[in-house]
Amino acid sequence: MAKIPASRTQRVTSSDVARFVGVSQATVSRAFSPDSSMTDVTRTKILDAARKLNYVPNSFARSLITGESNIVAMLIGDLHNPFYTAALDEFSLRLQAVGKQVLVFNGADPKGVDEAIRRMLEYQVDGLIITAATISMHVTSLCVDREIPVVMFNRYVPGVFINSVCCDNVAGGRLAANTLFAAGASRYAVIFGDNSTTTNLDRVQGFTSFLEERGVRNIATGSGRYTYEGGYSAAKKLLKQKNAPDALFCVNDIMALGAIDAARELGRSIPGDLMIIGFDDIIEASRPAYQLTTIRQPIRQMIDEAMTMLTRPTTEPTSRILQGRLIKRTTTREG
């Protein structure tokens, strides 16, 4: 027999309410389901009693039957990057509007992504948003078997058959290159994040291919690990070399902010001595302290797309690629 745990002695159930009102447990259950028909009188009586007894339906018992948990998992790689916290803000608001909540999985956990996904599955999540790292074939099949919609947000994994919504990173990289090139830059550098993600690779590839097509060679690179601090120290290193770059592309904005601060500390004038361009258009990029020129990701639209992937009846996985656009501010010159 199941032991009633000491810590839950006071749990009040639908049967308690039923007894109190003098109806069946099933009727109490119906009172909490807006579309089942019942006398207004009965419903009111039940709802009043529920309030009086502090009754709240147990959503897990419901999930067991309906198969819906109203929980969407979100695996977040870096909660210190405003791009992702902005996404979390927007996702949680929209999901709450339709009665769902987001369960956070912190990608910084050493136990890793696959373990996280296994845990998500235990929670019977209705959907899964992945903004971190990559995902293995095996784990994908776990989700597909259960027909749980998974969407990769701001990344995709080549060869893995799964929903994804991204900005056109190659085109964005080219746009960044074009902006710098048109302004007459001559010594280029790029600070990348993490060479294992397609997002990073595509942006860098777009950037360098545009320049190489125009005869530019020797593009310097530095690793910024997708963080402010990483961008800061990569920029310092790059700028202290002889023949320091006069044009710098940072694969995301948070690294670009670090690079700006590094350049200023070194006494470089921006955009005079050095132009800097980022990617994302996080809110901080637009603030007076930075005024960063950047490639804006259409985050609102990206989330729209992700939401429909999350909620539509299971169909073939699709991959949406949206166009970013150049936001000119003061860290680049005119062409």
Place this chain on the structure above:
Amino acid sequence: MAKIPASRTQRVTSSDVARFVGVSQATVSRAFSPDSSMTDVTRTKILDAARKLNYVPNSFARSLITGESNIVAMLIGDLHNPFYTAALDEFSLRLQAVGKQVLVFNGADPKGVDEAIRRMLEYQVDGLIITAATISMHVTSLCVDREIPVVMFNRYVPGVFINSVCCDNVAGGRLAANTLFAAGASRYAVIFGDNSTTTNLDRVQGFTSFLEERGVRNIATGSGRYTYEGGYSAAKKLLKQKNAPDALFCVNDIMALGAIDAARELGRSIPGDLMIIGFDDIIEASRPAYQLTTIRQPIRQMIDEAMTMLTRPTTEPTSRILQGRLIKRTTTREG
């Protein structure tokens, strides 16, 4: 009879695994519980089969019996304030380390706090972290009845009998005032966040009482709504008046960053023309672009305290107040 929803046709259960291996369903269940004793051979056979069949235990079914959901709810007021996203990062990491996940409730939801808490209760959360707004007596009693630990993080509600962990905001406000006073400021201003929270009120009260005790009158005030933009425009307004302040206390750092940018746009030199001091010590405050002098909240310790309140057996609600400390950077002068 319960309908098996079309969207979950593939769900594999412990009975499926049991049939596959040739043991009882109970044995499969035990195989997933590390402390129940069983033959290594059997356990291995079951775990292998589970992997092969893509079986993952249903945590809701478990919760129904154990009364533990391994979910902790966190109500977050402002995901754009790095102080709270840093807290989320830290909480989620520590909770994951003990097998729990955080379920986010976005306080920006127009449906309000009480509705959010009702939803949390439906999810049978094991605990509840509140970093937003206030909480009503009624809702408190809902939690107390269920013996669910609630902790108010960085706030408290007077007269509500509930756990809370805060920085000593009055002392912090006094420390801020002292820093400015000792440096010889003469015209003071404070930008507050939201006058309905004790956190805000206490900081302002500490600040003004320190100064009033020293004969300072006419402290100017402006409302910054706890945001960068609010701090920015409040500072603009304050600084454009005749007899503009030469010392500004912002009740949190994010508003102070806005104030710094506003002052710079107006051509004020910091700390020469204007000293600025914040509260929190968010990571951005330490960056070269700002170098904000601030009162650091001992966030690590605060989270330690919150974690023990969340996990200990139900005891009397306690209230912990930790001391902040002054972090001198370049937005204030020496005394």
Place this chain on the structure above:
DNA sequence: CTGAAAGCGCTTACAG
């Protein structure tokens, strides 16, 4: 409109 009953997928005494 409402009740009695089955069943969602587990855990856990109780026997053996």
Place this chain on the structure above:
DNA sequence: CTGAAAGCGCTTACAG
């Protein structure tokens, strides 16, 4: 160590 069985708190056909 393992199985049979009860039961966690609900939802939902099925009758009436």
